[in-house]
Amino acid sequence: MFGFTPLDLIAIAAYVAAVIGIGLWARLRTKTQEQYFLGGRSFGKVIQAFASFGQVVTPDGPVGVATTTFHNGIAGVWSSLLFVFCTPLLWIASPWLRRLRIMTMGDFYVERYGSKRMAATYAIFAAIGMMAVLSAGYVATAMTTMAMTPKPAVSWTPEERQEDTRAIELAQLERTDAAQYSPIERARLAELRRQAPRSMFSWLSPSAVIWTTCLITVLGAVMGGLAAAFYTAILQGCCVLALSVMLIPFGLAKINQLYGGHGAGAALATLHARLPDDYFRIFGSPALPDFTWYYVLAVAAVAGLTAVTQPNQLVTNAAARDESAARFGMVSGSVAKRICTILWALGGLIATLLYAGSIRNSDLVWGHAARDLLGPVNCGLVGLMLVGMLSALMAVSNSLMLTMSGLITANLYRPLRPGKSERHYVAVGRVAGVFFLVGSALIATQFDTLFDLLKFTWEFFTVFSAAFWLGLKWRRANRPGAWTSILVTAAVLYVIPLGLPVLFPGLRSSPTLALETYPRSVTRTYRAGSGGKPGQAVLLPPRSIFWSQGLSSNMAGQQIGRGYPYLDLLLLQAVGFDLRRNVSAGNETIRIVIRLLLPFGILFAVASLTARDDDGLIDRFFVKMRTRVSAGGGAADSAKLALALQDPNHFRETKLFPDSDWEIYRWNREDGAGFAFAIGLVFAILGLLKVAVSYSGR
16 A cells, blocks of 8 residues: 555554554643643653653654765764754753743743733744744655655656656756756756656655644644653654664665675675765865865854754743753753764765665655665565654654644733633644644645755744843843844844845846856765776856855746845855855855854844843843752742742852853852763764764774
């Protein structure tokens, strides 16, 4: 059925039944908003670890890493591993999120800046951003499922046969040196590339997979609330661990079958011998320049600051029993994902050797590998792989759906309809969750590729980054500064760039915006006996500088911009910086740094020139932030906080600089030891990556 064996279908059906059963069980225990949206703040370290793992491991993780590794070698691992540098920050920031003692991230802007409108603005903005995050998971699951369920050629329709002819033409064109394209060939190539992702003739359409998964999520999570989401995450953790290791032994066996040899060591030796040396450089190479060390560090800085401002981080930490459970869960779940990421990258390298000459759309690599390597075993492993993908999507869908339904209910609906019953607000939250999932699925049906969508999600929350971080640590941050930072950053980086091509369509064909980086000839090295030519020259094609999704050509050979324009880079070019001389990663790094610094600079400047916010509001907020959550939380913590709020100077001695406006707190033994251990974990993961890449089986 759909290319699945009975054992595959049994594995899939068992998982779906388990998810729906957990949702029904949790529904019987859910009565209040706090139980539905935060699980009663009752989860300990083990549940928190699985919950954290569940919300950071999404289907676009393995699929996205396989895609970027397919094009960039092991350096493609940074499309997911870049968050490893945030590990020490998570250890320190997780208790702060728990210490807020709020239900949604929108409540932060009410308590810190006294603005319900700012909270409502955040809720709208966050809904868009988190829909994009979830849509990437839907796209990854759909592409993988399509690759797992191909039709035999005898079942193709005439339209599919015609589409396959176009795909073959695309493969032939892509063998041509990019510098030799005529305008007509470039136009035809652009057209074929847009059509190619849909040329995988599957029994299932992407839309069917997306909407079916959306329905399962609705049945599992909307009924049961956060408790259902967190308990589902335990099941998901086991499935994802299986998914991460499953392809590697079968892939190594396939390498030995094709190239000769016996055992994992021989297969790894073949992998190193047959792929270019550039594919094993962790920070890229001149021949594979997408993930340079400076680009990785810039994106890691942005991703670290924006990740904590996302609404799901608040919910995951707020659901913990106390600060220790919150930080243990956040760090351990994050580290578990980094280890899985290295396994995904190794799977991507194996797939590169096996399928580089046969797969045209790299987003299909993971699913094709699963079908080709696991299918012949005929014991349900293909179904188990799909269950792993579905479980990853379900876990993050559950978490984000509940996060956003709570945010929308608390910060958009309740201010308009106050005084309703708990049951009423829970019902509204369920409806809001359904709309969020449907919106995410609808966005997902409009995308065919992952990498540009992933980059968008890394950067989107920079709009609120300064208002959150400076609001959390600087007493001088005020409402005018926060509003100015939010509105100007959103306008300059997103609203104006998105609106200009709509108002002035001619911008897309403007020669000024069609500038590209200069093509570069670099040398790719191979080991002797690999089949490649030692010292082979590779031409890096030009890349668009000013358009988020690059350039395409119409049939007249005219360059057309896709996506939205980068106005900040256009300004730099206009004032004399020749961005054409940079590699694409250099321009991307400049753009990332601008997005990092702009909101902080605006807020700091405006707040320094305008009046402070109300002292009572500020004192209340920072007394709460200086009051650690009591072990076990609950009534004891509520009593401790009530006592602290009676004195604006309570716990003032915990400040490192008592008379300054900076709320920098002294660390206790747990803070310092955990921070040092988290740094050690970063080096351990990087060391594991180095060993995994360097080991050649000899």
